[in-house]
Amino acid sequence: MDMETLLNEWTGESVIVRHDKPTGAWIIIAIHSTRLGPAAGGTRMKSYVNVQAAVYDALRLSGAMTYKFAVSGIPMGGAKAVIAAPPIFDPQSRSALLRRYGALIHQLGGLFSTAPDVGTSSADMDIIAEMGAPHIFGRTPAAGGMGDSGPITGLGVFAGIQLVCEHLYGVASLQGRRVLVQGAGQVGGKLIEHLLDVGTEVLFSDVAEAAIRHFRDELGLPFIPAEAVYETECDIFSPCALGGILNATTIPQLNCRAVAGGANNQLGAPEDADKLQARNILYAPDYVINAGGAIALTAVETDGWLYAEAEKKVAENIQRALREIFTTATAEGITTEAAARRIAEERLRVPGP
Ligand code: PPY
Numbered sequence: 001m002d003m004e005t006l007l008n009e010w011t012g013e014s015v016i017v018r019h020d021k022p023t024g025a026w027i028i029i030a031i032h033s034t035r036l037g038p039a040a041g042g043t044r045m046k047s048y049v050n051v052q053a054a055v056y057d058a059l060r061l062s063g064a065m066t067y068k069f070a071v072s073g074i075p076m077g078g079a080k081a082v083i084a085a086p087p088i089f090d091p092q093s094r095s096a097l098l099r100r101y102g103a104l105i106h107q108l109g110g111l112f113s114t115a116p117d118v119g120t121s122s123a124d125m126d127i128i129a130e131m132g133a134p135h136i137f138g139r140t141p142a143a144g145g146m147g148d149s150g151p152i153t154g155l156g157v158f159a160g161i162q163l164v165c166e167h168l169y170g171v172a173s174l175q176g177r178r179v180l181v182q183g184a185g186q187v188g189g190k191l192i193e194h195l196l197d198v199g200t201e202v203l204f205s206d207v208a209e210a211a212i213r214h215f216r217d218e219l220g221l222p223f224i225p226a227e228a229v230y231e232t233e234c235d236i237f238s239p240c241a242l243g244g245i246l247n248a249t250t251i252p253q254l255n256c257r258a259v260a261g262g263a264n265n266q267l268g269a270p271e272d273a274d275k276l277q278a279r280n281i282l283y284a285p286d287y288v289i290n291a292g293g294a295i296a297l298t299a300v301e302t303d304g305w306l307y308a309e310a311e312k313k314v315a316e317n318i319q320r321a322l323r324e325i326f327t328t329a330t331a332e333g334i335t336t337e338a339a340a341r342r343i344a345e346e347r348l349r350v351p352g353p
Helices: 003-009 051-072 091-107 122-132 150-169 186-197 209-218 272-278 292-301 307-332 336-348
Strands: 014-020 025-031 039-046 077-084 112-116 178-182 201-205 236-239
Touching (some): 003 051, 014 051, 025 051, 025 091, 039 122, 051 077, 051 336, 077 091, 112 292, 150 236, 178 186, 186 201, 186 209, 201 209
Parallel strands (some): 039 077
Antiparallel strands (some): 014 025, 025 077
16 A cells, blocks of 8 residues: 555554664554543564555554543643664664654653553663653663553453453453463563463463463463464453464464453454454454553552552443443443444543643
8 A cells, every 4th residue: 555545544643754874773652542632652672574565564553552541531642752763773772762762752741651662661761762762761770760661451351351250251260260461571471471360271372382381381381382272261361472473364263252362453354343243252452451561550650549459440341342342332332442442432522622
């Protein structure tokens, strides 16, 4: 798709594009909506085949942030930033690039705040904040931030799975339920710990050697190879790695009652929500169940909550949102994805700032 069509079909507000001459990197900030407040979204850093692919990623991901904040009741707008890095560049030029990115955020004067995302860490946020403060979430505790939001996102997914069980079986207990976690990283790994704590039968899949060694060899959990993930029988399938994994190829293979996981952009296409519904598989919309990081970062860093209070807020907030979504979907006979969208759009139907 050419750039004009891409931007034309996008429902967001503005895009900032900066070519970083010293490194050749492209910085793209997509401001999807400032309807509910100043916009925020994580910074994703990786290499892309071309600038267009990077712009496309930023545009696509920014909308989910708008919906995430709206459904979670956080007074912020949605955005996402992408740093399209050159294939190889040394760590020194990386910090300099992050500082220049921080200066750009500073220039935007609060229109946009950022946080860690795929390819960026809390340590990176510290560097970006040297120029970009105070518009940076998720700095390291040493720099006064909350640190990594992966664990609390994992806790939120766990709380969401409990609510899914309550909806499916009438009891929130996970004891003896079988959950397959795809991706035992920052979020999935923490989720697995919470599941094991309450007596869940956990299966996992991962491609990283270190994760396989830990969860299969040290903890003795059944390891499911990538090619068998979708067909493996379980109560809940929890995608915590890649996007786009729910599609025309995988949905017919699924052997579960529900999909509830932390990965972003799980649906390959909008109609995949209908395919799940037709198979009677309950889907917890990704941007609702994975909102724990956003909820906690804003609670702790903007509103001054203690971490332990934020943990409670994350669990309650996600469970309340999913309950409302499942009730709406059942009452209206629509998909859970459509119900979540409807609730978000109702909240967005207010006068702009
Ligand atoms: C996300 O939840 O996907 C994020 O990008 C995290 C986040 C958290 C707080 C402000 C902005 C982004």
